[in-house]
Amino acid sequence: MDGASNGGMLYHEVQESKLCAVHCVNTVLQGPFFSEVDLAALASDLDSKERQVMLQGGATTAAASSPGGFLSEDSHNVSLGGDFSIQEKASSVLQKALEVWDLQVISVDSPVAEPAQIDPELENAFICHLHDHWFCIRKVNGEWYNFDSLYAAPQHFSKFYLSAYLDSLKGSGWSIFLVRGNFPKECPISSSESSNGYGQWLSPEDAERITKSCNSVQASPQRVNWGEQHSDQPLSLLSEMEDEDLKAAIAASLMDSSLATAKVEGSTTESEDQDNTEKSA
Known part of the structure; x- marks a missing residue:
């Protein structure tokens, strides 16, 4: 990734409802590329394809004997509350969204990800998942940042801390994925005017200032108060x-x-x- 993308600015989204999957995708791409409506459309498409596969493969006796059978079941990929169920499989909503940009999502436990286990600095982006929360750690303009939407601004990581942080996540039960491929080079900052409404462009200096300001107010990092299960x-x-x-x-x-x-x-x-x-x- 040569040169400073987006004029050296960082794109960050702060948590809105339970749309962390949307925030995760957009911060990986570094721009307001997707809305919850876009991911809902992908989720519906995945549901339709999954049901078609089930029909072709044959339903269970119980499902086949009931009107509509399994076709009447709720969506497996998106809920009414916007909480996208992104499973560790190739047909997931998040993976499908990134595939649009020719990006692959790979588990760090995969053999092809072995170099990243030794030296994560070689990669460009990681996606982290635990329970219902997703966020990305991304290299932007040669520097690493934590774009967790539960924080008010992206947090800068040193190369040493990146490795320690990923190890601590895995030790705490988080699933870690690599994102590889051709990342978008630019996203016109002017597009944020018509974006999803919860994204913001920040200079590295502004991000650092916000982080220090929040840390001075409270002892723990500047986490947005959303869901007690993610407070640890x-x-x-x-x-x-x-x-x-x-x-x-x-x-x-x-x-x-x-x-x-x-x-x-x-x-x-x-x-x-x-x-x-x-x-x-």
């Missing part, structure tokens, strides 16, 4: 671990100082006692 994001856990390590280091330093002071005071006392003894003699 490993990023805050790592921050807490770093804080504990810092406290431990400070405590150890203070203890060493106290011991050193005690030794000095002890030596001084011994010296004074010895002088007093000599004077008495």
Whole structure:
């Protein structure tokens, strides 16, 4: 990915209802390319194809004997609340949306993803999934950012922290996917005026300023308050671990100082006692 895309700006979407799949796709593509209506259309198309396959393969006896059978079942890929069910299979809504842009979604546990397990810096984007939440970690203009829609702005990652963060996600039960292919080079920023309404363009400096501002207000990172099940994001856990390590280091330093002071005071006392003894003699 040569040159600064989108004039060096970052595209971020803040959580709206349960549309994290929409936010995830758009931040991978770095632009307001899809709306919930677009993904709903893809989901409906997938449902239609799945049912057609079931018809061709033959339904179960119970389904075939009932009026409409399995065809009357609710959509497997999208709910009325906009919560897209994106399964770990090639026909998923999210994967289909990215396939439009000639992008592939690959599990990091796949043999072809082995280089990414060793050095994730070699990749351009990761998609992370746990329960009903999806977000992307993306390299933009040579720098890594966490575009989790539960945060007010994208968070910059160092190359070292990227690897540690992905490892912490996997250790916490998250599914990680690579995104490979020809990413869109540009998305006219003017298009955001007619976008989905929850996207924003930020300079890296603005993103850093928002992040610092939110972190100064609350102890945990600037997570938008949506769903208690996502409040234990490993990023805050790592921050807490770093804080504990810092406290431990400070405590150890203070203890060493106290011991050193005690030794000095002890030596001084011994010296004074010895002088007093000599004077008495």
